[in-house]
Amino acid sequence: MRRFRRLRQTEEMRSFVRETSITVRDLICPLFVREGKNIREEIPSMPGVFRYSLDLLDGILTQIIKAGIPAVLLFGIPERKDERGSGAYDPEGITQRAIRLMKERYPSLIVIADICLCEYTSHGHCGLVSGGQILNDETLPLLAKAAVTNADAGADIVAPSDMMDGRVAVIRQALDESGHGNVPVLSYSAKYASGYYGPFRDAAGSAPQFGDRRSYQMDPANAREAFREMQDDLEEGADMLIVKPALAYLDILRTAREKFPVPLIAYNVSGEYAMVKAASQMGWIDERRIVMENLTAMKRAGADRIITYHALDAAGWLSEQ
Numbered sequence: 001m002r003r004f005r006r007l008r009q010t011e012e013m014r015s016f017v018r019e020t021s022i023t024v025r026d027l028i029c030p031l032f033v034r035e036g037k038n039i040r041e042e043i044p045s046m047p048g049v050f051r052y053s054l055d056l057l058d059g060i061l062t063q064i065i066k067a068g069i070p071a072v073l074l075f076g077i078p079e080r081k082d083e084r085g086s087g088a089y090d091p092e093g094i095t096q097r098a099i100r101l102m103k104e105r106y107p108s109l110i111v112i113a114d115i116c117l118c119e120y121t122s123h124g125h126c127g128l129v130s131g132g133q134i135l136n137d138e139t140l141p142l143l144a145k146a147a148v149t150n151a152d153a154g155a156d157i158v159a160p161s162d163m164m165d166g167r168v169a170v171i172r173q174a175l176d177e178s179g180h181g182n183v184p185v186l187s188y189s190a191k192y193a194s195g196y197y198g199p200f201r202d203a204a205g206s207a208p209q210f211g212d213r214r215s216y217q218m219d220p221a222n223a224r225e226a227f228r229e230m231q232d233d234l235e236e237g238a239d240m241l242i243v244k245p246a247l248a249y250l251d252i253l254r255t256a257r258e259k260f261p262v263p264l265i266a267y268n269v270s271g272e273y274a275m276v277k278a279a280s281q282m283g284w285i286d287e288r289r290i291v292m293e294n295l296t297a298m299k300r301a302g303a304d305r306i307i308t309y310h311a312l313d314a315a316g317w318l319s320e321q
């Protein structure tokens, strides 16, 4: 008789035949920095995730490094927003200053700068706006400036999340021309227009003030188009790719894994985090179990690395095993 259960009898045996494993080295921790002093404010829809002013960054960075998490993904919340999202590419902007500070004190931590305008624009869109339209080509030089100023500050990787066409090529060229030929581009290639970004937009105050992002982010119904986006970003010079969100898009991750021999990163987004937190606070699910199951599913589907707000919790649980 075929007995599949033979290999499931003990934890030692299960562990011996386990196909997928997660380590702390797989995790990337998002980090929100903001203007001001002495601020550490919890994001209401993301319990356990905080916005930090620069003077209070040390605590969280020490925790991240102690936990063995290799990288952070940095988002900035500026004091003032304007039509052109100036804060995104100001050499003295919030992320640029944060990166300088972080690289000075914690040089071994990999700092990934998210490149977009939406946290910095008064209208909340990821590109320039005119006549109710989100302009593509006019936005590109601003994204390139954001990439260069963050690289100047010391960012190890830049990650454009705007979904304008052609941005990877423009960013690559701008980096090369400014002496940052060795700064990799991690492209949010398959980024869907998703309801799962709701809590992030609370966190960053970046909800669009009119309309939505469907004219630039992808339609959740499309898979083939994601591979065209990824192919195109690789041709434009992307070094690594992101699929976002993760859980509802594991099919995209799986197929991308088969098609593209590059580092592939899943973004376990804010809404996915919020659902797990809410249900576990209600006592309806076992948080630790669900988080580890979700992260395992992302790796099993093909992710090499995972951006997740659970990073510190998961690192703690992994160290207990």
Ligand code: PBG
Pocket (backbone or CB within 6 Å): 114, 116, 118, 126, 161, 162, 196, 197, 198, 199, 200, 201, 268, 269, 270, 271
């Ligand atoms: C900015 C950006 C967003 C996220 C990452 N970068 C928000 C958006 O596109 O509206 C989402 C992250 C999350 O939900 O965790 N373009």
Ligand code: ZN
Pocket (backbone or CB within 6 Å): 116, 117, 118, 119, 125, 126, 161, 162
């Ligand atoms: Zn954006």
